[in-house]
Amino acid sequence: MQFRKIKLYHYPATRSARVKWVLHETIGDNFEVEIVPLYEGKQYTAEYLEMNPNHNVPMLEITLENGETTTMLESGAMVTLFADSFIDANLAPKAENGGIARADYLQMLYFASSWMDMMLWQIRIHQDILPKAERDEKTCERYREKFVSEVEPQLIARLSKHDYICSNEFSAADIIITHNIMWAKMYGLCQHDVFSRYLSKVTKRPAFIKAFSDAKQFNLKPDKDSPVKANFSG
Structure with missing residues (x-):
C-alpha cells in the first residue's frame, strides 16, 4: 500500500x-x-x-x-x-497462501477483537463508566465468569503450547491479544503464570514500547x- x-x-x-x-x-x-x-x-x-x-x-x-x-x-x-x-x-501468514496457518491466525485476531472485546467492554462499563444507577452487577459478574471459564482456558492452552498465540512466531494477532490480556489484568483476570510469561516477551518489542x-x-x-x-x- x-x-x-x-x-x-x-x-x-x-x-x-x-x-x-x-x-x-x-x-x-x-x-x-x-x-x-x-x-x-x-x-x-x-x-x-x-x-x-x-x-x-x-x-x-x-x-x-x-x-x-x-x-x-x-x-x-x-x-x-x-x-x-x-x-x-x-x-501475518500471506493471504494468497491460504491454509491452516492463515485460518488460525484470522480466527485468533477476530476472537480477540470481537468476542474478548465484548466481554471486557461489558465489565468495564458496568464497573467504571456507566452512572451507578445504570450499572448491572449481574452483567459484570456474568462476563467475568464467562471470561475466566471460557476465554482464559483457550488462551492458556495456546500459550502453553507455543511462544505466541498462533505459533512460535509473533503475529498481528498477538497485538490484539496482548492488549486484551493487559486490559483483563486491570480487572483481576488473566492471573495464570502463562500470561505473565507471555507479556514479558511481547512487551519488550520496540514497537510495543513506543505504542504504550x-x-x-x-x-x-x-x-x-x-x-x-x-x-x-x-
Whole structure:
C-alpha cells in the first residue's frame, strides 16, 4: 500500500494503542497521532461525530499517493490491513497462501477483537463508566465468569503450547491479544503464570514500547464530573 499520509486519532492504552503498535511495526514512526481526550467528551463534538459517528477511538485517516482518502473505525480491521499490506514485517501468514496457518491466525485476531472485546467492554462499563444507577452487577459478574471459564482456558492452552498465540512466531494477532490480556489484568483476570510469561516477551518489542509509551496517562475511571458521563451511550 502506497500512502501519502496516515493519521491516527488515539487515546492512551485504549484500543487505538493496538493500531499505534501495528503502525510502528510496519511503517515505523511515519504517521501522525492526534490525542482525543475522551474523558473531556471531545468525541461527542459535532466536528468529531461528522468524521466518526461511533464517537470513539481509534479512527484512522489514510491518504494514498494518488490522493484517494478513506477513514477506518475498527481496530481489528486496521491491524489486519497493515499486517497484510506490509508483508516484510512478517505479521501475518500471506493471504494468497491460504491454509491452516492463515485460518488460525484470522480466527485468533477476530476472537480477540470481537468476542474478548465484548466481554471486557461489558465489565468495564458496568464497573467504571456507566452512572451507578445504570450499572448491572449481574452483567459484570456474568462476563467475568464467562471470561475466566471460557476465554482464559483457550488462551492458556495456546500459550502453553507455543511462544505466541498462533505459533512460535509473533503475529498481528498477538497485538490484539496482548492488549486484551493487559486490559483483563486491570480487572483481576488473566492471573495464570502463562500470561505473565507471555507479556514479558511481547512487551519488550520496540514497537510495543513506543505504542504504550503514553500508557501512564490512562485512567480506568473518569472523574465524577466528566462530560462523558452525560453523553455515554454504551
